[in-house]
Amino acid sequence: MKILLTGGAGFIGSHTAVELLAGGFEVVVVDNYSNSDVSVNDRIVQAAKWQISRQKDDKLKIDMDNLPITFYYGDCRDGMFLDSVFRENEIDAVIHFAGLKAVGESVEKPLAYYDNNLGSTLVLLNVMKDHNVKKLIFSSSATVYSGDNKMPLDENSKTGNCTNPYGWTKYMIEEILRDEALADKEWSIALLRYFNPVGAHASGLIGEEPNGIPNNLMPYICRVAAGQGLGIRGQKLGKEYQKLKVFGNDYPTKDGTGVRDYIHVVDLAKGHVAAVSYLYRHSGAEAINLGTGQGYSVLDMVQTFAKVNDVPVPYEITGRRAGDVAEVYANPAKAKKELLWQAELGLEDMVRDAWGYMVKKCE
Ligand code: NAD
Ligand code: UFG
Numbered sequence: 001m002k003i004l005l006t007g008g009a010g011f012i013g014s015h016t017a018v019e020l021l022a023g024g025f026e027v028v029v030v031d032n033y034s035n036s037d038v039s040v041n042d043r044i045v046q047a048a049k050w051q052i053s054r055q056k057d058d059k060l061k062i063d064m065d066n067l068p069i070t071f072y073y074g075d076c077r078d079g080m081f082l083d084s085v086f087r088e089n090e091i092d093a094v095i096h097f098a099g100l101k102a103v104g105e106s107v108e109k110p111l112a113y114y115d116n117n118l119g120s121t122l123v124l125l126n127v128m129k130d131h132n133v134k135k136l137i138f139s140s141s142a143t144v145y146s147g148d149n150k151m152p153l154d155e156n157s158k159t160g161n162c163t164n165p166y167g168w169t170k171y172m173i174e175e176i177l178r179d180e181a182l183a184d185k186e187w188s189i190a191l192l193r194y195f196n197p198v199g200a201h202a203s204g205l206i207g208e209e210p211n212g213i214p215n216n217l218m219p220y221i222c223r224v225a226a227g228q229g230l231g232i233r234g235q236k237l238g239k240e241y242q243k244l245k246v247f248g249n250d251y252p253t254k255d256g257t258g259v260r261d262y263i264h265v266v267d268l269a270k271g272h273v274a275a276v277s278y279l280y281r282h283s284g285a286e287a288i289n290l291g292t293g294q295g296y297s298v299l300d301m302v303q304t305f306a307k308v309n310d311v312p313v314p315y316e317i318t319g320r321r322a323g324d325v326a327e328v329y330a331n332p333a334k335a336k337k338e339l340l341w342q343a344e345l346g347l348e349d350m351v352r353d354a355w356g357y358m359v360k361k362c363e
Contacts, residue, residue, distance in 0.1 A: 002026040002068075003276060004091045006076050006124065007098030009036040012139065012197055014044050014206045015269035016095060017069065021048040023273050024060040026068035028089050030082070031098070032075040035211060041071045047205040076120035079127060086131040093135035093279055095272055096124060099169070103143075103323070104215055106166035117169035118176075125180060134187045135279040137272060140174055140287065142195045142261070142328055143167040151295075152331040155193075155287045163323045174287065181285035188279040195261035195291035195330050197268050199350040200357035207357030208265075213240060217301060218262070218350075220244055222358040225311045244313060246298050248320035253327060257298035261291040261329035264345035264353070274341035282338075291330025292343040305351040 003020055007013045008029030014036075020027050021044075029041070045067055052062050070089070074081040076098045085091075099117040100106065106113040121138075128134065145153050146161035162168045174191050181187040198218040200207030214220045220241075227241040249256035271290045296304075306313045336342045 001092045001276070002028060002090055004028045004030065004085070004089070004094045006030050006094065006096050006120065007139075008095075009033060009038070009040045009044075009071075010097055011208045012194070012265060012268060013095070013097040014040050014047075015201060015265045016097075016272045017044045018048045018051060018201060018206070019266070019269040019273050020276075021062070021067050021069060022051045022055060024062060025273075025276070028070050028072070028085065028091065030072045030074055030076060030085060033073065035100070036209065038073070040206065043205045045069065047201050047203045050203040050205065051201075077116070077123050079123045082123060082127040083130065086127055086133070091131070091133050093137070093276055094124065094128060094133065095137040095139075095276075096121065097139045099139065101166065102215060103164050103166050106164050106169075110165040113165045113169050117166075118172060121173050121176065125176075129184075134184070135189075136177070136187070137190045137192060137275050137279070138173060138177060140191045140193045141167070141170045142193050142289070142291070142330065144171045144174060144193060145328075147325045151327050152293060152329050153289065154331040155289060155334055174285075178285045181283075185283060187285065188283050189285040190275045190278060190282075191285060191287040192271065192275060193287060193289050194268060195263055195289070195328065197265045198262045199264040199266065199345070199353040201266060202353055202356070204353075204356045204360035207354065207361075217260075217298060218354050221302060221305050221313055222354055224315075225305065225309065225313050225355065226358055226362060228312050228314075242314065244302065244315040245318045246302070246315050247318060247324060249317045250320075251326035253297055255297050255299050258324055259295040259297050259327040259329065261293065261295055262301070262347065262350055263290065263292050263343055264350045266353075267292075267343040267345050271335065271339060271341050274339040278339050286338070288335050288338060289330040289332055290335055291332050293330055293332045295327055295329035296347055300347070301351070304347050305355065308348050308351050309355040311355070
């Protein structure tokens with residue numbers, strides 16, 4: 001079975017490519033490398049070999065010297081280009097990761113976000129229809145839920161009231177996909193709502209590569225920890241990484257800091273492999289949470305990171321970040337029932353693997 005991954009060179013896409021290869025699937029990656037590096041291509045192959053060589057199940061008889069993966073450099077908004085990818089490959093299903101994802105940047109450049117995220121999806125849908133490929137997994141986000149829900153969030157929790165253009169693009173694309181699935185019953189679509197993906201592949205070969213100063217907690221912790229001794233690719237880390245800023249300790253949570261549902265990116269990638277099978281026993285468009293159901297506070301993250309990796313993570317408490325809420329965590333029951341999938345890795349695995357990737361990068 002051949003799966004097309006748009007944005008397959010990115011953080012979640014690269015880990016999914018590895019899991020698909022290790023599961024005996026053929027993979028086609030399309031990426032414009034706007035938020036990734038072409039060197040990821042080779043590292044995906046190396047990480048897949050690393051993983052397959054450790055796999056106990058050899059029933060799949062995977063040819064390690066000739067892993068079935070093809071990489072295309074191109075933009076998903078370019079219909080002629082995408083059409084040529086479909087002509088050259090018999091695609092069975094698509095996982096649409098490609099898109100812009102920085103919340104703050106989306107407020108400054110809303111048009112870029114609507115153009116890229118909506119534009120790439122519309123072009124992709126039309127090309128898929130032309131080639132009669134109607135199985136799609138879409139990278140949605142917990143950000144589609146409104147801020148006034150009770151926790152945990154299940155798929156019937158209220159959506160909308162997004163606080164930024166990025167969130168609206170995910171909300172709007174979900175609506176577009178639902179409309180299309182209503183109009184054409186041949187579609188089978190999974191709208192996977194990710195919670196907070198963190199961590200990296202256990203090989204240390206692929207991981208998260210944010211451009212510029214990271215907005216998200218885990219990559220920031222990694223940089224602060226790296227600043228305690230390591231440099232990134234030989235460069236000295238700037239002043240902004242001397243301490244982590246903990247955004248608020250006056251939330252109604254166990255220690256006052258924000259609580260989120262962090263999920264190991266390898267678990268998340270496995271969720272996509274499970275969703276591919278789901279597409280074959282389902283029709284219509286269905287939203288499904290991918291989270292662990294377990295919330296951890298910012299201080300849980302900092303302390304576990306420091307303990308597991310034996311590295312200090314200095315921090316200071318600052319004011320709340322605009323737009324943040326106290327707690328966000330999933331009810332993951334639907335994924336267990338429908339995808340036959342649940343997260344297996346814990347917080348210690350997440351912090352260990354995130355740091356393992358950072359250390360390898362600095363070598
Ligand atoms: P990422 O930026 O690492 O990966 C996205 C990839 O898409 C990048 O390699 C980028 O170069 C590529 N891309 C962007 N626009 C493109 C275009 N027009 N054509 C071709 N390639 C394009 O992000 P990620 O963390 O891997 O996220 C993947 C998807 O999951 C995104 O849609 C994101 O919005 C969504 N998501 C991510 C998170 C998260 O916290 N990482 C949470 C919820 C949802
Ligand atoms: N935090 C800090 N200091 C930092 C960065 C973050 O204290 O330097 C805190 C935040 O206040 C929050 C928690 O760490 O309490 C997690 O923040 P992140 O920025 O890592 O993640 P968010 O939950 O804010 O948002 C992320 C993605 C969104 C996505 C959402 C899904 O950035 O795109 O998860 O739940 F929609």
